[in-house]
Amino acid sequence: MTTPRIEVGPSKDATTAAIAAALSESIRAAQDARGTAHLVLTGGSMGGASLVGLQHPQVGPVDWSRVHLWWGDERFVPSGHPDRNETEAREALLDRLGLDPSMVHAMPATDGPDGDDVAAATTRYAAELAAHAADGHDVPAFDVLMLGVGPDAHIASLFPHHPAQRVTGAPTVAVEDSPKPPPVRISLTYPAINAARQVWFMVAGAEKADAVQAALATGADPWDTPASGAHGSQDTVWWLDAAAAARIR
Numbered sequence: 001m002t003t004p005r006i007e008v009g010p011s012k013d014a015t016t017a018a019i020a021a022a023l024s025e026s027i028r029a030a031q032d033a034r035g036t037a038h039l040v041l042t043g044g045s046m047g048g049a050s051l052v053g054l055q056h057p058q059v060g061p062v063d064w065s066r067v068h069l070w071w072g073d074e075r076f077v078p079s080g081h082p083d084r085n086e087t088e089a090r091e092a093l094l095d096r097l098g099l100d101p102s103m104v105h106a107m108p109a110t111d112g113p114d115g116d117d118v119a120a121a122t123t124r125y126a127a128e129l130a131a132h133a134a135d136g137h138d139v140p141a142f143d144v145l146m147l148g149v150g151p152d153a154h155i156a157s158l159f160p161h162h163p164a165q166r167v168t169g170a171p172t173v174a175v176e177d178s179p180k181p182p183p184v185r186i187s188l189t190y191p192a193i194n195a196a197r198q199v200w201f202m203v204a205g206a207e208k209a210d211a212v213q214a215a216l217a218t219g220a221d222p223w224d225t226p227a228s229g230a231h232g233s234q235d236t237v238w239w240l241d242a243a244a245a246a247r248i249r
Ligand SMILES: O=C(O)[C@H](O)[C@@H](O)[C@H](O)[C@H](O)COP(=O)(O)O
Pocket: 042, 043, 044, 045, 046, 047, 147, 148, 149, 150, 151, 155, 156, 157, 180, 181, 202, 204
């Protein structure tokens, strides 16, 4: 397990700018090493703002034709719905990139091939992940997996004291009673998240300071603070603004 690195910016804007710059560098490094990069996107305002930040002229160029895009979780609603993390990412960046659809691995929507059968859709996404994984693995070794963090320290759709957290035998889990609406979701599980080389938490705002402090506390239990259960195999980074970092001891 890697010791988390903490990067604090003076403001949310400064933090998302730093994330965007680091992301373009990590993508380039992954492509230099392995040809293609696997990037896992997140919903939430930090996820969207970081994708917007990638378009800043000071951020180095990214060869998007060699980036596989995945999602850490998704709200199970129709495609194009504003609640979908995919919709947010498309509006923030993806729709301007002319991407090859075969590189964009959005989680299924309720108007997809499985209709509103979330269990089948969850299994379908697991198969998509497996199709891009190395032999003997369930998921690709994601180069960077980004996570927003809720005020309850949830990540993806893994919530405190929710049984979805206990699923370890599959890379994906259906959540049918999320404590935060909308209730039906698909999430990566801890083993899938922790297969990533780099896990990046992206958090801003004073209302997240307690969650950040709890997740970074020695002996934190993921059952209570889900963010404490996610780690990259090579690097774990907490990208914070000053307000979110205020209570770290
Ligand atoms: O419905 C959800 O579960 C949220 O979208 C959540 O996953 C989000 O990513 C975090 O709450 C962080 O959100 P912010 O980046 O907006 O703080």
